[in-house]
Amino acid sequence: MTAETLEAPPAAVPTATPPHPWRELWRDFAKNRGAVGGLALIVAIMLLAVFAELVAPHDPNLTNNAAFLRPPVWQAGGSWSFPLGTDAIGRDMLSRLIHGARLSLAIGVAVVALAIAVGIALGLVSGFAGGVTDILIMRAMDILLTLPSLLLAIVVVAILGPGLMNAMLAVAVVLLPHYVRLTRAAVIAERGRDYVTAARVSGAGSLRLMLSEILPNCAAPLIVQASLGVSTAILDAAALGFLGLGAQPPSPEWGTMLADAREFVLRAWWVVTFPGLMILMVVLAFNLVGDGLRDALDPKLKR
Amino acid sequence: MLRFALTRLGLVVPTLVGITFLAFFLIRLVPGDPIETMAGERGIDPARHAELRRTYGFDRPLYVQYGVYLERLLHGDLGRSIATSEPVASEFATLFPATIELAVAAILFALLIGIPAGIVAAIRRNSILDQGVMGISLAGYSMPIFWWGLLLILLFSVQLGWTPVSGRISVQYFVEPVTGFLLIDTLLSDEKGAFGSALAHLVLPTIVLGTVPLAVIARMTRSAMLEVLGEDYIRTARAKGLPPGRVIGLHALRNALIPVVTVIGLQVGVLFTGAILTETIFSWPGVGKWLIEAISRRDYPVLQGGILLIGIVVMSVNLLVDLTYGLINPRIRHVR
Numbered sequence: 148m149t150a151e152t153l154e155a156p157p158a159a160v161p162t163a164t165p166p167h168p169w170r171e172l173w174r175d176f177a178k179n180r181g182a183v184g185g186l187a188l189i190v191a192i193m194l195l196a197v198f199a200e201l202v203a204p205h206d207p208n209l210t211n212n213a214a215f216l217r218p219p220v221w222q223a224g225g226s227w228s229f230p231l232g233t234d235a236i237g238r239d240m241l242s243r244l245i246h247g248a249r250l251s252l253a254i255g256v257a258v259v260a261l262a263i264a265v266g267i268a269l270g271l272v273s274g275f276a277g278g279v280t281d282i283l284i285m286r287a288m289d290i291l292l293t294l295p296s297l298l299l300a301i302v303v304v305a306i307l308g309p310g311l312m313n314a315m316l317a318v319a320v321v322l323l324p325h326y327v328r329l330t331r332a333a334v335i336a337e338r339g340r341d342y343v344t345a346a347r348v349s350g351a352g353s354l355r356l357m358l359s360e361i362l363p364n365c366a367a368p369l370i371v372q373a374s375l376g377v378s379t380a381i382l383d384a385a386a387l388g389f390l391g392l393g394a395q396p397p398s399p400e401w402g403t404m405l406a407d408a409r410e411f412v413l414r415a416w417w418v419v420t421f422p423g424l425m426i427l428m429v430v431l432a433f434n435l436v437g438d439g440l441r442d443a444l445d446p447k448l449k450r
Numbered sequence: 451m452l453r454f455a456l457t458r459l460g461l462v463v464p465t466l467v468g469i470t471f472l473a474f475f476l477i478r479l480v481p482g483d484p485i486e487t488m489a490g491e492r493g494i495d496p497a498r499h500a501e502l503r504r505t506y507g508f509d510r511p512l513y514v515q516y517g518v519y520l521e522r523l524l525h526g527d528l529g530r531s532i533a534t535s536e537p538v539a540s541e542f543a544t545l546f547p548a549t550i551e552l553a554v555a556a557i558l559f560a561l562l563i564g565i566p567a568g569i570v571a572a573i574r575r576n577s578i579l580d581q582g583v584m585g586i587s588l589a590g591y592s593m594p595i596f597w598w599g600l601l602l603i604l605l606f607s608v609q610l611g612w613t614p615v616s617g618r619i620s621v622q623y624f625v626e627p628v629t630g631f632l633l634i635d636t637l638l639s640d641e642k643g644a645f646g647s648a649l650a651h652l653v654l655p656t657i658v659l660g661t662v663p664l665a666v667i668a669r670m671t672r673s674a675m676l677e678v679l680g681e682d683y684i685r686t687a688r689a690k691g692l693p694p695g696r697v698i699g700l701h702a703l704r705n706a707l708i709p710v711v712t713v714i715g716l717q718v719g720v721l722f723t724g725a726i727l728t729e730t731i732f733s734w735p736g737v738g739k740w741l742i743e744a745i746s747r748r749d750y751p752v753l754q755g756g757i758l759l760i761g762i763v764v765m766s767v768n769l770l771v772d773l774t775y776g777l778i779n780p781r782i783r784h785v786r
Binding site: 181286287289290293294295296297298301302304305306378382385386389390391392402405408409412413416419420422423424426427430431434435438 | 461464465468469472476479480588589591592593594596597598600601603604608719720721722723726727730741742745746750753757760761764765768
């Protein structure tokens with residue numbers, strides 16, 4: 148966001164070869180403090196998710212009759228055995244939040260992976276084939292874009308029934324049009340270039356042209372959209388969970404936890420506050436990284 | 451301009467047909483038989499089942515069913531709600547003003563704060579103020595609004611007791627619905643205090659629903675302003691010795707607002723998504739809450755009709771925005 152007006156100092160050793168693209172990307176990315184902070188947060192939460200069993204003090208689904216709605220440790224009545232308090236049936240909040248991280252990250256990555264895979268395929272076909280195929284695909288995407296995102300997800304869940312997997316599919320459908328459009332636009336921009344003609348003349352088939360010539364050159368906008376897509380996916384899946392259409396209790400998915408906590412909003416602020424705070428932090432982190440990537444990858448902003 | 455309008459209108463038709471497809475197939479894609487699904491776990495005896503299949507026309511070929519569905523649509527018949535037996539169209543018409551009232555309040559809130567914040571951030575670029583505005587708007591953009599609503603209730607309704615927790619107006623008031631917009635209806639009626647009650651109920655939902663648009667508008671205004679401020683005509687205006695307020699307010703803002711207007715149009719879909727969540731949290735009797743309840747009751751006619759109507763509303767608003775944009779900015783007419 149804070150655009151750099153100063154050029155980076157020239158590299159210490161003047162070399163004839165430009166820096167490796169990844170190194171250059173990292174150099175531009177690292178200039179953005181917010182983006183690096185976001186990345187650090189994502190890495191931290193990822194570690195928590197991977198080692199959830201080791202880090203979490205309790206089983207996330209273990210109920211404790213002796214400890215209903217215990218406040219966090221710093222409040223009167225709190226104790227170190229439940230650092231962030233317990234919920235209405237005595238489950239440890241901290242453990243549930245840690246295990247929830249696993250779910251949310253998995254949701255974000257899986258949904259975006261699915262949407263990208265299908266989106267790239269449809270976009271490549273649409274951009275290459277043109278004609279009726281293109282029109283059909285793009286009109287279908289327009290319809291998906293016309294409906295408000297959550298409403299569309301609700302339609303999909305209404306057809307498939309509530310549940311985590313179906314909610315993930317629904318969110319993937321919501322994200323799909325963006326990737327199709329991006330890929331198609333990039334394909335149309337690239338397919339007339341000389342290097343593509345050269346590859347075609349030297350006998351490359353359509354599939355090869357699509358996948359190994361054109362696709363790598365459309366990667367930048369797709370990468371940016373992917374990191375922003377993860378935050379949308381996590382947010383929308385949590386919203387579906389909150390509405391009772393996503394992950395079902397007793398799953399420690401953060402949105403589902405919030406739905407459970409709603410009725411205790413008057414008595415126990417912590418059961419409401421922490422799950423939402425986690426969602427906000429993770430979504431914010433992915434948005435920061437997305438912004439940072441866009442600034443680093445967009446040649447127009449590099450100047 | 452006519453040519454542009456006609457082309458743009460032509461694009462609407464396939465989308466509209468597509469949405470009717472989606473609404474039509476929604477009920478038929480549900481695994482199992484729609485009648486069994488509606489009957490639920492109680493089950494249904496075979497004779498009644500066959501009779502219902504005939505009544506609803508499920509025994510006829512799909513294309514005939516679709517034809518019948520379209521014909522009914524064109525007559526304004528969206529079917530009846532299973533839960534209330536009321537026509538879906540009239541239920542929608544009763545609830546829709548509540549959603550509109552909330553959405554308009556939210557977008558006004560977003561504009562009144564977002565545009566000034568964006569301007570200030572652009573003028574004081576890279577200052578603490580700019581970073582603050584951008585930081586807050588990024589947080590707003592990332593906000594899970596269903597949680598945000600609960601937090602605000604926790605703070606303002608529970609701790610401070612300033613605002614009511616849910617609903618549109620306190621129960622002691624009865625206001626004759628004239629327009630369906632409570633702020634107007636309460637002014638028309640002679641109930642004392644009803645307007646204040648309606649307004650107090652509107653505050654928190656407005657903030658919750660307006661948060662994401664506010665963040666988007668602030669960011670958009672800032673970047674549009676920054677772009678415009680770098681233009682030659684701004685330098686000319688400054689060189690002429692115009693006071694800074696005039697340069698910003700008259701020369702820069704006018705041009706910066708063009709992309710902002712487009713973004714506002716695009717927020718309509720976002721507002722509907724937000725309305726579903728906001729209405730659920732605050733028990734706001736609008737179409738969002740209605741749809742969510744329809745899902746849990748498996749009231750498919752309501753879902754079908756609701757999706758179609760909301761799709762049409764969003765599409766019309768987008769169309770209107772595009773046409774207005776074409777009217778304001780002649781360049782856009784000749785693209786395509």
